[in-house]
Amino acid sequence: MNVILAEHAGACYGVQRALDMAYEAAGRQGGVSTLGQLIHNPGAVAALEAQGVNVAASLDDVSGGTVIVRSHGVTPDVYESIAERGFDVVDATCPHVARAQKAAADLAGEGCRVIVVGEAGHPEVEGLRAYAERAGANVDVVPSPEDVPAGLQPPVGIVVQTTQRRENLEAVVEAVRAQGVEPIVKRTICSATTRRQDAAAKLAGQVDAMVVIGGRNSSNTTRLAEICAAGCARSFHIESADEIDPSWLEGCETVGVTAGASTPEDQISAVTARLEAL
Numbered sequence: 001m002n003v004i005l006a007e008h009a010g011a012c013y014g015v016q017r018a019l020d021m022a023y024e025a026a027g028r029q030g031g032v033s034t035l036g037q038l039i040h041n042p043g044a045v046a047a048l049e050a051q052g053v054n055v056a057a058s059l060d061d062v063s064g065g066t067v068i069v070r071s072h073g074v075t076p077d078v079y080e081s082i083a084e085r086g087f088d089v090v091d092a093t094c095p096h097v098a099r100a101q102k103a104a105a106d107l108a109g110e111g112c113r114v115i116v117v118g119e120a121g122h123p124e125v126e127g128l129r130a131y132a133e134r135a136g137a138n139v140d141v142v143p144s145p146e147d148v149p150a151g152l153q154p155p156v157g158i159v160v161q162t163t164q165r166r167e168n169l170e171a172v173v174e175a176v177r178a179q180g181v182e183p184i185v186k187r188t189i190c191s192a193t194t195r196r197q198d199a200a201a202k203l204a205g206q207v208d209a210m211v212v213i214g215g216r217n218s219s220n221t222t223r224l225a226e227i228c229a230a231g232c233a234r235s236f237h238i239e240s241a242d243e244i245d246p247s248w249l250e251g252c253e254t255v256g257v258t259a260g261a262s263t264p265e266d267q268i269s270a271v272t273a274r275l276e277a278l
C-alpha cells in the first residue's frame with residue numbers, strides 16, 4: 001500500500017511557536033500553567049504535562065508562577081486579571097490570531113456592527129468577540145450563512161476565525177449582501193489553514209482512503225476531516241497511530257495522510273510508519 005503525505009500538513013508556525021515557548025518555560029520556579037489547553041491536541045498537551053506544564057481551567061486554578069496564554073488567545077479582561085494577580089506571563093497567542101483580534105477591534109472602531117464568522121464558544125472566537133465589544137461594537141457570532149441575523153443596517157464589518165473555510169466566509173458575505181448591505185470584510189483566515197485545506201482536498205481526490213491526524217477538539221483538523229470526507233468516502237479522523245484499524249484499508253492501493261495545524265511532526269511520523277507497516 002502506497003502512503004502519500006499531503007504537500008502541506010501538520011503543525012503551523014503559530015502552533016510550533018507556542019510549543020517551543022511552553023517547553024522553554026517548563027520548570028520555572030513557582031510552577032507553570034497554560035490558561036486552557038495550549039493547543040487543541042491531547043497528545044501534545046499530555047506531553048507538556050509530563051514536563052510540569054499544567055492546564056488551568058481559569059486563573060482561579062493558578063496558585064502562582066508563570067501563566068502561558070494559549071495559542072488561541074484570551075480576552076482583554078484576562079490579560080488585566082493576570083497583571084492584577086502578579087503572575088509572570090508568556091504570551092503564546094498565534095500572531096495570526098492577534099491580527100484577527102486587532103481587525104475585530106478596528107471594525108468596532110469604525111462604528112461597525114461586527115459579525116464574527118466562526119464557532120460559538122471556541123476560545124479564539126470568544127476572544128474576537130471580546131475585542132470587538134471592548135471597542136464598543138454590537139457583535140454577532142455566525143457559524144454559517146443561515147445564522148446571519150435579519151435586519152442588518154450598515155456599517156457592518158466581518159472578521160473570521162483563522163481556521164474557517166474560505167467557502168463558509170464567502171457564503172456569509174453573500175448572505176449579508178443579500179440584505180442590501182456591503183460589508184467591510186477582514187479576511188483573517190490563516191494562510192497555513194488554507195494551504196492545508198487545499199492540499200487535503202487535492203490529495204483526497206487521488207487516493208483510495210484518507211487518514212486525518214489531529215485532536216477531535218481541534219477546529220482546523222475537523223475542517224480537514226470534512227474536506228477529506230467530501231472528496232474520499234473512506235476518510236478517517238484519528239488522534240494517534242494506535243487508533244488505526246487495518247480493516248479500514250482493506251483493498252486500498254493508496255492511502256493519503258494529512259494533519260491539522262495543531263498536530264506535531266512526531267504524531268504524523270508515528271501514523272505514517274504504522275500505515276507503511278500494514
